[in-house]
Amino acid sequence: MTAPAISVRGLTKRFGDRTVVKDVSLNVARGEIAGFLGPNGSGKTTTIRLMCGLLTPDAGEGTVLGHDILREGRAIKRRVGYMTQRFSFYEDLTIAENLHFVAGLYGMRPVASVVRDTLEDLGLSSRRDQLAGSLSGGWKQRLALAACIMHRPDLLLLDEPTAGVDPKARREFWDEIHRLAADGLTVLVSTHYMDEAERCHRINYISYGELVAQGTVEEVVRNAGLTTLVLTGPRSAEAARLLKGAPGVEQIAPFGNTLHLVGANGATLRASAERVAAQTGTQLAPAETSLEDVFIRLMGDARDNVT
Amino acid sequence: MSRFFSFGRLWALLTKETIQMRRDRLTFAMMLGIPLFQLILFGYAINTDPKQLPAALVAPTQDRFTRAMVSALELTGYYRFVTVGATAGEAEEMIARGDVAFVVTVPSDFGRRVERGDSPVILIEADATDPSVASGAISTLSTVAAEALSRETGEEAQNALNAAKQLSVIVHRRYNPEGITQYNIVPGLLGVILQLTMVMMTSMALTRETERGTMENLLSMPATPFEIMLGKVMPYLAVGAVQVVVVLLAAKALFDIPFVGSLPLILIGVFVFVLALVILGYLISTVARTQMQAMQLTFFFFLPSLMLSGFMFPFRGMPVWAQMLGEVFPLTHFLRLIRSVMLKGADAVTVAGSFGALALFVALLAGAALLRFRRTLD
Structure with missing residues (x-):
């Protein structure tokens, strides 16, 4: 059981003549919460489907939980819990009926008590006979998670699990993920929320089908080698206008009365910023580069590669 | 498992x-x-064997043989005579319009020929645009005609009747005799x-x-x-x-x-x-x-x-x-x-x-x- 939970190399998937996943290699250690990030349409969902046997890769190889992804799809399905992006349990079945169905498919015994325990953990015992389709987004997400971990999988694949869920429910969801990981469950979660990325042990950034950054949050930020400056003052809007297209300035993002400036070349960025700060009477100060700054930079790079 | x-x-x-x-x-x-x-x-x-189909009768001389014929045809259930005194022209128009499915023509010498034993003729024109409509009605004809005539002419025609019955074996429908x-x-x-x-x-x-x-x-x-x-x-x-x-x-x-x-x-x-x-x-x-x-x-x-x-x-x-x-x-x-x-x-x-x-x-x-x-x- 020392093999990594996920170890895949060179995964490639094409739909027609469009390559959706390009040569992706990924390692996820057991018990780790791995974040899978990238803009919409970057190939996150496809990569996750390749790993749980829902899609066959055109190239690449690897293992999930020690099972070959090409030949042992059935064994992988048994040990993996996959929560789809869209709620994909049966809306015309009640909560309890959905859980009975899942418990039955995984051959859990005795089904009735497994379902009862799950309902109690969920806090849905009193609503067990409500149709799943009538639940709110947050409750659907909780039901889906409960159904995915009912068979005690070793690996949990979550595809944008918190889309359309309010902040409090998101917070509770992540607390639950950390509790499960502490018990030894490995989690691969895709998201495009930065705060969620920061709650992962390691992150993998994918853009246009290619993995472009990997590591802990600190590593990813450090490796990006970006300099971030903040301009503060009432005339920051005017400063933004003046800085547009200035040498070394790659990102200009207003936050209230402040202006975040990001660039790869620290010296040029600082020179431009100091000039504009003097013109507009704004205060210039160095700042921490955030993960978001890095991702926006990565997205820009990838787009440059495409065009 | x-x-x-x-x-x-x-x-x-x-x-x-x-x-x-x-x-x-x-x-x-x-x-x-x-x-x-x-x-x-x-x-x-x-119903591929429709009954009570509208029919017109063209009979210049309404003698007892003609009446026997008409009532026998009506008794089969296939024919329902909507007119009994039409001229040939009127009947022609009715069948063309589709008002009737059959035109039964009994010639004026019909009765005389029966009495003489000189093979009598009846003309039945069927609207065969839908073949299944007429098939049942037509297939009962020979039996019915023979029956009707034998009743009217008496014992002598008994043999003819028997012959007609044997003939009707052709249209006999197995497993579903009544069609x-x-x-x-x-x-x-x-x-x-x-x-x-x-x-x-x-x-x-x-x-x-x-x-x-x-x-x-x-x-x-x-x-x-x-x-x-x-x-x-x-x-x-x-x-x-x-x-x-x-x-x-x-x-x-x-x-x-x-x-x-x-x-x-x-x-x-x-x-x-x-x-x-x-x-x-x-x-x-x-x-x-x-x-x-x-x-x-x-x-x-x-x-x-x-x-x-x-x-x-x-x-x-x-x-x-x-x-x-x-x-x-x-x-x-x-x-x-x-x-x-x-x-x-x-x-x-x-x-x-x-x-x-x-x-x-x-x-x-x-x-x-x-x-x-x-x-x-x-």
């Missing part, structure tokens, strides 16, 4: 499918209501109704999962293609069983169809037929991408099978190539089987060929469906 088949998993699938089927109220009501509705509608409406259409239609309707509902319902089985986005989840769980197929089709076997009971009871109660053959044999035949249908529907659902496509494929299949199976038109009356095409429809073999057993009292050996054909359909369709089943979302 076995790798490829487990009763636990099948049970989970069956429970889920049954609940979903029951919860879709409208569809469920349709599945139970449609058979009865169609049976009553078609059972009473379709009651329902005997033929109702067992056939059982097949048609089962085919429509079973194939259409199961053709949605997988496309519905795909359209609702639940397929992705189902495939990520450890159910095998065989289990999924059984889980999808078996609940419909139960629905089919209910339909069969409804139709057979109605056949007995409403239409008084004779059950000459063995009931167990009929039921086994129906079972194999329904099995072939639900698996056919399932096969369609592995091919179709959307429920709309599934529906179209079902109808694409439904119409030719209805036309070429021998339900609507006599199978042996079709050209050989059409008969060969007809053999590829389960309905064709089922119709042969059920008509043989129900109406002719055929035993298992006699209908073994039809049974074999249906069983072959089940095996081939199930094999094709399992091959077609997409285990992945590719």
